[in-house]
Amino acid sequence: xSHLIAQDLxxxxxxxxxxxRLSLDIPTQQITALIGPNGSGKTTLLRGLxxxxxxxxxxxxxxxxxxxxxxxxxxARKLATLPQQGSAPNDxxxxxxxxxxxxxxxxxxxxxxxxxxxxxxxxxxxxxISHLGDAYLGELSGGQRQLAWIAMALAQSTELxxxxxxxxxxxxxxxxxxxxVLKRLNANQKRTIVMVLHDINQAARYSNHMIALxxxxxxxSGAPKSILTTEMLAxxxxxxxxxxxxxxxxxxYCIPLRSLT
Amino acid sequence: xxxxxxMNPSFVLCLMVLAWLVALLTGLxxxxxxxxxxxxxxxxxxxxxxxxxxIVLEMRLPRLVAxxxxxxxxxxxxxxxxxxxxxxxxxxxxxGVNAGSGLGIMIALVFxxxxxxxxxxxxxxxxxxxxxxxxxxxxxxxxxxxxxLPSRLLLIGIAVxxxxxxxxTLLSLRMDFxxxxxxxxxxxxxxxxxxxxxxxxxxxxCVVLLIMAYSRARVLNVFALGDTAAKGLGVAVEWQRFVTxxxxxxxxxxxxxxxxxxxxxxxxxxxxxxxxxxQDHRVLFPAAALSGALFLVLADSLxxxxxxxxxxxxxxxxxxxxxxxxxxxxxxxxx
Numbered sequence: 174x175s176h177l178i179a180q181d182l183x184x185x186x187x188x189x190x191x192x193x194r195l196s197l198d199i200p201t202q203q204i205t206a207l208i209g210p211n212g213s214g215k216t217t218l219l220r221g222l223x224x225x226x227x228x229x230x231x232x233x234x235x236x237x238x239x240x241x242x243x244x245x246x247x248x249a250r251k252l253a254t255l256p257q258q259g260s261a262p263n264d265x266x267x268x269x270x271x272x273x274x275x276x277x278x279x280x281x282x283x284x285x286x287x288x289x290x291x292x293x294x295x296x297x298x299x300x301x302i303s304h305l306g307d308a309y310l311g312e313l314s315g316g317q318r319q320l321a322w323i324a325m326a327l328a329q330s331t332e333l334x335x336x337x338x339x340x341x342x343x344x345x346x347x348x349x350x351x352x353x354v355l356k357r358l359n360a361n362q363k364r365t366i367v368m369v370l371h372d373i374n375q376a377a378r379y380s381n382h383m384i385a386l387x388x389x390x391x392x393x394s395g396a397p398k399s400i401l402t403t404e405m406l407a408x409x410x411x412x413x414x415x416x417x418x419x420x421x422x423x424x425x426y427c428i429p430l431r432s433l434t
Numbered sequence: 435x436x437x438x439x440x441m442n443p444s445f446v447l448c449l450m451v452l453a454w455l456v457a458l459l460t461g462l463x464x465x466x467x468x469x470x471x472x473x474x475x476x477x478x479x480x481x482x483x484x485x486x487x488x489i490v491l492e493m494r495l496p497r498l499v500a501x502x503x504x505x506x507x508x509x510x511x512x513x514x515x516x517x518x519x520x521x522x523x524x525x526x527x528x529x530g531v532n533a534g535s536g537l538g539i540m541i542a543l544v545f546x547x548x549x550x551x552x553x554x555x556x557x558x559x560x561x562x563x564x565x566x567x568x569x570x571x572x573x574x575x576x577x578x579x580x581x582x583l584p585s586r587l588l589l590i591g592i593a594v595x596x597x598x599x600x601x602x603t604l605l606s607l608r609m610d611f612x613x614x615x616x617x618x619x620x621x622x623x624x625x626x627x628x629x630x631x632x633x634x635x636x637x638x639x640c641v642v643l644l645i646m647a648y649s650r651a652r653v654l655n656v657f658a659l660g661d662t663a664a665k666g667l668g669v670a671v672e673w674q675r676f677v678t679x680x681x682x683x684x685x686x687x688x689x690x691x692x693x694x695x696x697x698x699x700x701x702x703x704x705x706x707x708x709x710x711x712x713q714d715h716r717v718l719f720p721a722a723a724l725s726g727a728l729f730l731v732l733a734d735s736l737x738x739x740x741x742x743x744x745x746x747x748x749x750x751x752x753x754x755x756x757x758x759x760x761x762x763x764x765x766x767x768x769x
Contacts, residue, residue, distance in 0.1 A: 187579055225665050227580055249668030256662040262713055265658075276656055277668040329667070 174201050175251045175332040175365065177222060181231030184214075184221045184389075191217045192389040194231065199333075204359050204366045206376035209386035210410055215369045216257065216337055218386065222367065223254035223335045235333075249277035252333040253326035257341065259318075263311030267321045270310060271296055274328025292328055299362075300324035300354055316347025323354065334358070336368040340375065348372075352379045373410075374426045377401050378419075385409045401425040407433060443717040446710060450724040454502070457728050461498045461735035462490055466742040492630070500628030501734045501748070502727040503640045504689040505699060509707070509726025510647050510719055511689075512700030514682040517654035517715060518675050519584040522708070525700035526686035529591030530572055531565050532697060533598035534683075535690040538564015539620060540605045543613050558635065558691035565687030568598060569679060581661070582675055623696035623749020625734045632692050643685045644723060650678050651715035658713065696730065696749040702756030703729045705763075729755070 177199040184192040191214045199205055199222070207215045220226045222233055224240045232239040240248060253274070261270055274296065275289045285293075297303045300320045310318060319339060326334055339355070340348040356379055358364045370376040376383055377397040384394040385405060392409045393400045398418075406414045406427060411434045414427045462474045467489055469477075476482040477490035508526065515524040515531075526532050542551065542560035550556055572594050576587040606614060653674050656664045661671050686700065703726035704718075711721040733751040740746060 220662075223666060225662060245665070245670050246668035249666065254662075254666035256660065256666070259663050260660045261663075262658050264712065270659075273656060273659060273663075273667060276652070279652070326666075 175236055176201055177233065177235055177252070177333055177365070177367075179218075179222065179231065179233050182218075182221060182228050182233060183230035184217050184226050185229045186217070190229065190389065192221060195389065195391060196231075197384060197391060197394070199365060199367055200382050201332075201365050202359070202363045203381040204355065204368070204379060205382040205384060206380035207367065207369045207384050207386065208371075208373055208376050208409075209392070213386040214389040215386055217389075219254075219335055219337050219367065219369050223252065224248055225254065246277050249329060249331075251331050252335065253329040253331040254335040255322055255326050255337060255339060257337040259322045261310050263309060265310050266306070267302060267308050267310065267313070267324070268293065268297070268306040270321055271306075271324045271328050274325040274330075277329060292330055296324045296327035299327055299358060301350070314347070316343045316350060319343060319347070319351055320354065323351065327358070332363075332365055334364050334366045336366070338369050338371060341371065348375070355379065373401070373406075377426060378422060378424045398423075398425055401427060443711055443714075443721075447717070447720055447724065450710075450721060450728070454724055454728045454731065457731045457735070458498050458502070461501075461731050462494050464735045464739035465489070465494060466738070496630045496633055497625050497628040497734060497738075498731055500633055500636065500692065501625050501730040503633070503636055504625065504693050504696070505703065505726035505728070505730030506644065506723035507640045507685040507689050507726070508696060508699045509703035509722040509729070510644060511682040511685040512704040512726075513707070513715070513718060513722045514647060514650065514654065514678050514685075515700070516704060517657055518678045518682075519588050520657060520660075521584065521588055522705065523701070524588060524591075525697075525704075526682070526690075527695070527697035527700060528595070529588060530568050530595030530598060531591075531683050531686045532690060532695055533595040533602070534565035534568030535561035535687040536564070536621070536695060537568065537598045537602055537605075538562070538687075539691070540602050540617060543617060544605055544609060555635070558688065561691035562684065562687045565683050565690070566680070568594060569683040573676060573679060577672075580672070582672055584661075584675075587675075587679075619747070620694040621749075622747040623694040623752070624737075624745070624747035625693050625730075626745070627692050636688065636692055639688050640685070643681060643688070644719075647681055647685065648716075648719050650674070650681065651719055654678065654715040655713075694747075694749060696752050698753045698756035699726060699729060702752070702759055706759065 179195055179197050182192060182195045183190055207219060209215050221228060227241060235248060235251060271293055297306055300323050302317060302320045302324060305317060339351050352375060355366055359366050380397060383397050383400055385392045387409050393405045401416055403414060403416055406412055412429045413431050413433055414429045416425055416427045418425050463471060469486060473482055473486050474490055477486040480487060512525040515529055516522050538560040539557060542556060572591045575590045576582045606617060653669055656667055656669050664671050704722045707718055707722035707725040711717045730748060733755055734748040737746040737748050737751045
């Protein structure tokens with residue numbers, strides 16, 4: 174079981190510190206949502222957790238070892254990450270894109286093994302895009318393209334899945350579709366998912382654990398029901414809001430009333 | 435861009451090999467001394483007259499072999515530079531590799547004692563050394579915040595390349611007439627140095643470098659997804675970029691040491707290959723090697739033939755052919 178934690182982690186761009194001595198523990202086999210206002214460091218933190226940034230202080234530990242000291246290809250077998258907006262050549266087919274997910278398992282020539290092929294088809298099916306395997310990326314809608322990228326991350330066969338705003342740029346139907354796919358992956362395959370989300374209500378509905386960031390520090394963390402409060406919304410997002418409990422799915426949701434700034 | 439009409443890659447590669455062989459045979463036929471096709475074939479199996487054998491086996495064939503090696507290497511070098519910078523306009527001449535080898539050769543011509551200059555390895559050494567130093571400088575200047583951004587790499591390559599060209603102009607001002615002539619003929623890029631002797635040193639390095647280049651194919655494919663995705667997939671992006679850049683520099687400068695500046699080839703030949711086989715580097719590398727070889731064999735043979743006995747340097751003809759090819763593409767894709 175892969176376990177990801179950050180200890181005393183500081184991350185900086187060009188000498189400007191964005192994340193300040195932050196410590197957190199990603200609960201395994203659960204969905205964690207990173208929330209916070211713009212500029213709070215959500216994306217930076219996710220990049221740090223995915224070893225895409227070198228910490229200026231502290232470290233991220235994957236299974237007890239600092240993630241930066243581990244061979245990057247080995248990390249890629251335990252942890253997959255999805256950029257906010259992936260760019261891939263339009264004349265690539267979905268299956269070709271998803272096949273890149275097998276990169277960490279292949280040798281120099283990259284012959285696909287039978288296992289690779291099987292994983293590839295499963296990844297397509299899990300992302301719900303089996304019928305699009307031979308379509309060119311250029312022909313896809315934004316939502317389908319996002320699912321193709323998710324399928325690529327799935328093909329890495331990792332327990333950990335880190336996604337940066339997987340629903341941004343998508344219309345509502347596709348947002349829900351992507352989130353449902355992630356929820357299924359967590360429920361059926363026990364994958365640990367960490368995602369940055371902008372929409373607090375989506376975060377509350379689709380995650381088991383929420384971490385709210387303000388100015389590069391953890392402002393609140395815990396189960397949605399315990400941290401989604403009027404007090405937290407005022408402190409973190411600077412809004413006055415009403416928080417209600419949806420009884421049909423047992424998740425809280427908030428109605429913003431006015432800005433407090 | 436769709437590719438619905440794309441054929442089986444191995445079939446296309448076979449066709450390209452065939453085209454290259456035809457070009458080789460044509461090249462053996464062309465030249466200042468008119469030889470019939472059967473005379474050429476006879477000479478190839480050592481059944482011609484002494485002169486025919488000499489012309490075909492000692493003059494024409496080595497040039498064609500050298501052209502093939504150099505064309506293939508320059509083209510593959512271009513593919514690597516384009517892949518690592520994710521920009522199809524990158525080539526040895528645009529990122530400062532050619533300028534580096536030019537400067538190295540020029541410095542050698544001006545400052546090295548004449549005894550050293552006569553050594554056959556000297557030009558190669560000066561070319562490779564100059565190019566590697568300049569590329570290292572470009573890479574070091576592009577390195578920022580623990581990363582080398584492709585766009586930055588290109589821009590700095592262009593800037594440093596211009597700087598090197600300026601220094602070359604400066605150096606040429608204090609040259610004597612003979613040295614200056616050598617420099618100009620080197621700058622125009624010609625395969626006149628293509629002898630069996632130069633091939634014995636050129637061929638092993640080209641073949642080794644081509645094989646090493648091919649081993650980067652999968653990494654370059656992943657580069658196309660962007661740095662973040664590539665890192666996520668377990669590619670040590672900066673290190674791979676450094677290695678690829680080093681390989682591309684070596685390939686281009688080894689060739690420049692023999693044939694001088696054949697600038698446009700590293701841009702046009704990869705482009706042609708991309709049009710035919712697409713973006714998968716596992717197929718693109720052999721296709722680009724073949725298109726480069728074909729391109730340079732044609733350019734050199736035409737250059738020898740068109741105004742014989744006066745020879746047009748291959749570099750000049752590549753510029754004309756490649757430029758025409760690009761114009762054709764631009765005009766055709768109006769929409």
